[in-house]
Amino acid sequence: MDRESLEQLQLERLQSTLYRVGTHVPFYRKKFDELKVNFEDIKSLDDLRRLPFTTKQDLRDNYPYGLFAVPLRDVVRIHSSSGTTGLATVVGYTRNDLKNWSNLVARILTGAGVTKDDVIQIAFGYGLFTGGFGLHYGAERIGASVIPISAGNTKRQIQIMQDFRTTALVCTPSYALIIADTMMEMGVNPNGLSLRVGLFGAEPWSEAMRQEIRDKLGIVATDNYGLSEIMGPGVAGECQECNGLHINEDHFLLEVIDPETLEPVAPGEVGELVVTTLTKEAFPMIRYRTRDLTRLMPEPCSCGRTFTRMQRIIGRSDDMLIIKGVNVFPIQIEKVLFEIEGTEPHYQIVIERENHSDKVTVLVEVVESIFFDSMKKQREMVDLIKARLASELGIGVNVKLVEEKTLERSEGKSRRVIDKRQL
Secondary structure (H helix, E strand, C coil), X not given: CCHHHHHHHHHHHHHHHHHHHHXXXXXXXXXXXXXXXXXXXXXXXHHHHHCCCECHHHHHHCCCCCCXXXXXXXXXXXXXXXXXXXCCCEEEECHHHHHHHHHHHHHHHHHCCCCCCCEEEECCCCCCCHHHHHHHHHHHHCCCEEECCCCCCHHHHHHHHHHHCCCEEEECHHHHHHHHHHXXXXXXXXXXXXXXXXXXXXXXXXXXHHHHHHHHHCCEEEEEEEECCCCEEEEEEECCCCCCEEECCCCEEEEEECCCCCCECCCCCCEEEEEEECCCCCCCCCCEEEEEEECEECCCCCCCCCCCEECCCCEECCCCEEECCEEECHHHHHHHHHCCCCEEEEEEEEEEEECCXXXXXXXXXXXXXXXXXXXXXXHHHHHHHHHHHHHHHCCCCEEEEECCCCCCCCCCCCCCEEEHHHC
8 A cells, every 4th residue: 555545544544533532432532622622623644743642541540441432342352451550451352353453463473474384382471461362363363373371381381392393482582581591401402493483572672682582592583562552462563674663554553752842753763652543443542652662664674565664662761760860771781781792681770879879780690600710800791891881871880790590580571670769
């Protein structure tokens, strides 16, 4: 579809969505009234800027069903966040929503190179988390064989890979590295497996981490993006070129804004991603602030797909650490550590407040042989890491080397930051 036709389709679907929320969701009706916006006056995509933002707090304030645009009898699936930082956010799907969800995830899988001949091992947690089910139904949609093993029990995961001849792995990138390390402990050679591709998401990860996964598992490692409030996985995903995530623009309208001014950033600049759903029936979202930081990539991809791409998520505007007045993202520290030989792909950032000043300590797992070296060599490694981090971050941090498997492991999202300033 050419860009003009696509934008016309987006506008028609946006107008339909605005009618849906304007007539069926009191929250949006009130928001429109406060801004003196009549949803019927939205005549172009540029008019999107006149509409209100939606935040995660809005979802919590309307818990559980306040933002649903259809009666509960039309909702065939309910998912929810964990609610660890307050009330859970609850999302719903009509039968048609589930059909669209399956098709969109099927696109992402196909772009990554998955076919009906693949055996896909889904090591995301099932249940209220959207990731497992989203990838599951997308895989079935293209006719692949699905192993719904869920998260955890890493040694069993590896045994299943061997016995069932798994060709595609779905999990978080940090868990992929845990699997790789466990394989090494078990004496399993990844080259003896049928595994050839991995689809990883649910947490930011660097190019260095991608290379680590490639090297240890011998697979193509692709990124995909989604969030429960919008749909789950299926919003965007990388093709085999691994150069930006193709956005399913016929179902989602994306903006990139400055998180401080809330104004659009210049084309190609990094900012906060804002998403408007265009086809969701049960739970439409208007200008949802994801807090994820990225940039749009309008230039064409060599794979031939014509949808606009977005850069891989580099962090979150609300995960940003302000240390001694400097903005720091954990992924910057990860990037440096992956470039230093002898470090392991596991680290933790501890922030404390001493004498009214921030003190940052980066705990770095290193290979066992480092601890058999002289103290001089250990100090040299610490000094090297400190110098590289100071250059990357613009501030000095403390570095402490710890033995392998000292830091807490997670089969879900890794806890990279311990901020004791809030205690």
